[in-house]
Amino acid sequence: MPKGVEVRVLSAAHFLLHLFMWLVLFLFLVKPVFAQSPTDLYTQYRTDYLYQRDQYQQNYTDYLNKKNIYLQYQTSNAEQDEINATKTVFLSRNSLLKAYLMTLRVALDQNSSYSSNTPDIQAKLQNLENWLDTQNQLIPNLNSATDLSNWAKTFNTQNVSIQALSYTAIVESQINLRLATLDQIQKLADTAQINWSDTYNSQSDQIKSLLQSAYNTTQKIQRQDKYTDFYPEAKKYLNQSDTRLDNLISDLKSYLIQKTN
Amino acid sequence: MEEKIYQNFDQPQDNPLEIIPDKKIATSELKPINKLSLSPKITLLIILGAIIFVLFLLSLVITQSRNSANKSTNIIPSITPVPTVTDSNTNYSLIPSPYQIDFQKINNYSSQDLNLPIPQIDTTVGQ
Numbered sequence: 378m379p380k381g382v383e384v385r386v387l388s389a390a391h392f393l394l395h396l397f398m399w400l401v402l403f404l405f406l407v408k409p410v411f412a413q414s415p416t417d418l419y420t421q422y423r424t425d426y427l428y429q430r431d432q433y434q435q436n437y438t439d440y441l442n443k444k445n446i447y448l449q450y451q452t453s454n455a456e457q458d459e460i461n462a463t464k465t466v467f468l469s470r471n472s473l474l475k476a477y478l479m480t481l482r483v484a485l486d487q488n489s490s491y492s493s494n495t496p497d498i499q500a501k502l503q504n505l506e507n508w509l510d511t512q513n514q515l516i517p518n519l520n521s522a523t524d525l526s527n528w529a530k531t532f533n534t535q536n537v538s539i540q541a542l543s544y545t546a547i548v549e550s551q552i553n554l555r556l557a558t559l560d561q562i563q564k565l566a567d568t569a570q571i572n573w574s575d576t577y578n579s580q581s582d583q584i585k586s587l588l589q590s591a592y593n594t595t596q597k598i599q600r601q602d603k604y605t606d607f608y609p610e611a612k613k614y615l616n617q618s619d620t621r622l623d624n625l626i627s628d629l630k631s632y633l634i635q636k637t638n
Numbered sequence: 639m640e641e642k643i644y645q646n647f648d649q650p651q652d653n654p655l656e657i658i659p660d661k662k663i664a665t666s667e668l669k670p671i672n673k674l675s676l677s678p679k680i681t682l683l684i685i686l687g688a689i690i691f692v693l694f695l696l697s698l699v700i701t702q703s704r705n706s707a708n709k710s711t712n713i714i715p716s717i718t719p720v721p722t723v724t725d726s727n728t729n730y731s732l733i734p735s736p737y738q739i740d741f742q743k744i745n746n747y748s749s750q751d752l753n754l755p756i757p758q759i760d761t762t763v764g765q
Contacts, residue, residue, distance in 0.1 A: 423754060430757060437760060463764045470759050477757050484752055529764035536761060543756070550752045558747040565740045619748065626745055633733045633741065 491556035
């Protein structure tokens with residue numbers, strides 16, 4: 378090999394070796410970024426929701442003041458102030474509801490594997506979040522009291538779905554937690570080698586049946602103009618399931634204590 | 639009664655030609671120079687000020703005496719007694735130690751329920 382070519386090959390190899398070393402050094406220095414756990418994300422979204430709630434309360438108080446001023450003086454300036462304050466409340470209220478729905482959606486990630494209904498509810502929550510986002514782009518274009526009134530009617534129709542889905546998500550989250558607890562009870566019993574299949578199966582079936590009844594209450598068809606509150610009925614089934622779950626936990630405790638003796 | 643038409647030289651005061659100094663002037667000259675003449679309004683003001691000052695002093699004294707009385711009658715709060723009987727479900731010591739943590743988690747499942755306040759919104763805005 379001619380000497381010039383040899384020198385070039387050597388310098389290229391030298392360069393590649395340097396490059397490789399820098400690359401290795403870089404990989405060692407950079408720490409990997411892990412995905413946030415559902416609990417972290419829930420805490421973050423919850424904080425944002427509480428902030429949005431404070432913002433809404435401030436804007437709502439301001440709106441009430443402007444409304445009172447307009448009712449008192451009936452001037453065009455006061456009317457314009459009231460329109461602007463109303464628009465701010467609309468925006469703030471949508472942001473608040475969006476933050477709430479997001480928090481609920483993320484909260485459902487915990488124990489989501491215990492119910493096949495959870496992904497569907499999460500998808501519906503996402504759709505409502507998108508609707509609220511779209512509305513916040515339209516609200517700045519509302520310029521008269523008539524525009525505001527029409528939009529308020531549209532919102533109230535959609536609010537029935539928002540409320541129904543919110544309570545469905547709350548019920549679903551409670552169902553999933555109880556199903557997860559039931560599963561943990563069985564796992565602990567298996568680990569402790571407790572033979573209680575008869576006791577467990579009968580109690581477990583009853584609990585699952587009550588949880589299904591709680592879910593069924595959420596599926597009632599809502600009126601278009603008014604939200605029908607199903608949560609008290611769902612809560613009644615959830616409380617009944619809690620009583621049976623507590624009994625099962627007491628039984629498990631007895632079996633575990635017997636295991637020691 | 640007959641009019642006296644003569645001049646009594648023994649009594650110079652009766653001399654009509656003599657200029658008698660004004661009595662009022664003479665008496666004013668006798669007053670001490672440093673004595674202040676106060677109008678009734680100022681006197682009233684001073685009296686009222688004095689009353690206010692006395693009331694202020696009284697209120698101070700009463701407040702002090704009340705405070706000291708309250709301090710002496712303050713009841714030291716006693717420590718809330720701790721119940722001696724505990725819930726049987728929360729007593730984990732009877733459970734074999736390898737299962738205690740898992741059992742505790744299961745037993746406290748209800749504390750993991752969603753703690754999210756429902757938004758309170760006004761739906762009549764803009765209508």
